[in-house]
Amino acid sequence: MKDLFSKALLPYVLVIILSLLATGLIIWQSEGHPFVLIVLLLIDMVVFLSMFSLLFNKYVKPIHKATYTISQIVKGNYNVRFHSSASKEIEALSLKINSLARNMSEISMQEQRHSEQLSTIIDNMQSGLVLIDEKGYIHVVNRKFISMFGKTVKDYKGYLYYDVLEEEKFHDTVQKTFLYERNIKESFTHRSGLNKLHLEIIGAPIFNERSMLKGAVLVLYDITELKKLEKTRKDFVANVSHELRTPITSIKGFSETLLESGMNDQDTTKEFLTIIQNESHRLQLLIEDLLSLSRLEREDFRLVLNKFKAGELIDEVLPALKHNAEQKGLKFSVDIDSQLMMKADKERIKQVIINLLDNAILYTAENGSVEFYLGHVEDYIHIKVADTGIGIEQKAIPRIFERFYRVDKARSRNTGGTGLGLAIVKHIVEVHDGKIDVESEINKGTTIHIYLPK
Ligand SMILES: Nc1ncnc2c1ncn2[C@@H]1O[C@H](COP(=O)(O)OP(=O)(O)O)[C@@H](O)[C@H]1O
Ligand SMILES: [Mg+2]
Structure with a gap:
């Protein structure tokens, strides 16, 4: 550094020494003539001033600029650049400063990306999240939390948790987490609009690298479905x-x-x-x-799919059912496309037909009629069971597929049904990727359509 400094300054010092020596020599020669003295003084002044201005432009001005650039970088403005080729030293300095600015800008961009990624993850979590510092101030609440508890992020961030979180269990969890410095699990119910949510809350303490407690993170799981x-x-x-x-x-x-x-x-x-x-x-x-x-x-349940003609299927189940219907004095009509090829689990489909026809026979009084149809529409096998029986009231229709649901409790049980027939039907149709449709009118009758993909 000393070397560099003396090397850079040497020419200037030499010029000044030479001009001083020359001045001394001329004064000595001219024997102190006043005119010569004045001229010499002026010349020396010009030399000094130009040396000074050269030095100023070459070093002081660029250093000023460099200082300004660095102060901008310190402030976080990483887009500033500093260019100067006033001297080799200053040029090297400018290159260093610019690469520092570029690095800082890269680092800050990376940091921004990371923090964006983190907040995206936090916001898209399927659980609610609240971050509280060691003094009890809330720093983060995520989107799921807002959807559970309402209000906006602004209503929570920066406030003390016990001022803005109304649920008593929150206070409990935070206090226990801070007190015992370990994970705390609690559960509670929360009313959100018309819905009642069952929530599980886990409080986990946060420590810094010196194992000092720095806050707590609360995670809320919606366990309503589980319940x-x-x-x-x-x-x-x-x-x-x-x-x-x-x-x-x-x-x-x-x-x-x-x-x-x-x-x-x-x-x-x-x-x-x-x-x-x-x-x-x-x-x-x-x-x-x-x-x-x-x-x-069962988890490992598998359909036994095989190809067969609709006629085969019907031959195996219809005679017995027809017999039951006729014994009860019902008119029983069948309309099937026996050559229609089906690919399905034959035994299960047989069960569907038996359960549906059992119901039709069971819930239709003497002299009524039961109709069975099997054909196809578009890419679906269409099975239809229609009766002229007691019918099902509109509001009960969605429930008849529930286990043990019976429209008329006492009566249905006496007829000998188990209350599981339609639950089984629904299951079988669903595992075949099929659909069920129910039409019914009280005292007019019921028609159930089953559509199975071919
Ligand atoms: N064809 C139908 N006509 C009138 N009601 C029906 C018919 N099929 C089903 N239901 C009603 O749906 C309920 C559930 O049917 P299901 O699951 O087969 O049980 P169940 O053993 O009682 O027949 C029946 O109890 C009955 O109330
Ligand atoms: Mg039944």
Whole structure:
């Protein structure tokens, strides 16, 4: 540095020394003539001034510019550049400053990209998120959180959590997270408009690199669907138990009575045994339906697809059903395209037809009629079962496919149905990627259409 400085300044110093020496020499020669003295003084002044201005332009001015450029970079303006070729040294400096500015700009762009990516991720999370610092101020709330709790980001950011988060469980979770410095899990229900949400909240402490607590992050999971499933499962178990209890109680009761009475009266014995037989038949049907449903619901369930003519399918199920219908005094008509080729799980489709026709026969009074049609529309096999029975009220139609749902509880149970027939139908049609359509009018009849892809 010292070297460079002396090298850069040497010519200027030499010029000044030379001009001073020359001045001294001339003064000595001219013996101090006043005119010469004045002229010399002027010349020296000109030399000094031009040296000074040269030095100023070459070093001081560019350094000023460089200082200004650096101060802009410090302020965060990375677009400034500094160009000067006043001297080799200054040129090197300008190159360094410009590359520093470029690097800083690259780093800041990268940082911006990262922070954009991070906020995109946070905002698109399927869980609500709140970030709180160690003093309790909220720094981040994401979009999902807003959709759960309403208001806008501005209403939360920068505020103390206990001032803006109304739910008591939030306060609990934050306090416990700070107190125990470990993850805390809680759950609560929250009303959001008309919906009731079941939420799970997890508070996790945030530490800095010196393991000091710097805040907490709260994550909110919407477990409403999970709760619903859990409830469906519980309801199902309760329903199954209820359905099983009725026939079992009756079998137990009648067999006990029979044993106690010593089976003396033949007629009563026969009557009781018939009841026991009917009830055990009902138990058997119920258990078979439950098994069918659980098989359909298994994770590893697979359809056994095979190709067959519609006629084959019908021959295997219709005679028995037709017999049932006629025994009940119903008109039974069939219209099928027997040559139609189908690709489906034959046994399951048979079950669909049996369940639908069973219902049609079951819910149609004497002298009514039941109609079965099988044909095709566009790319679909169309199966239609129509009856002139009791019909289903409009608001019950969407529910008849639920397990154990019966429009008329007492009556349907007495007819011998298990309450699972249509639930099984729906399942089978769905695994075939098919559709179901129901038309019904009270006391006029019901028509159920099934569409299966060919
Ligand atoms: N063809 C129909 N006519 C009138 N009601 C029907 C018909 N099919 C089904 N339902 C109604 O839908 C309910 C559910 O049917 P399903 O699942 O087969 O159970 P169930 O064992 O009671 O027949 C029945 O209880 C009945 O109320
Ligand atoms: Mg049924």
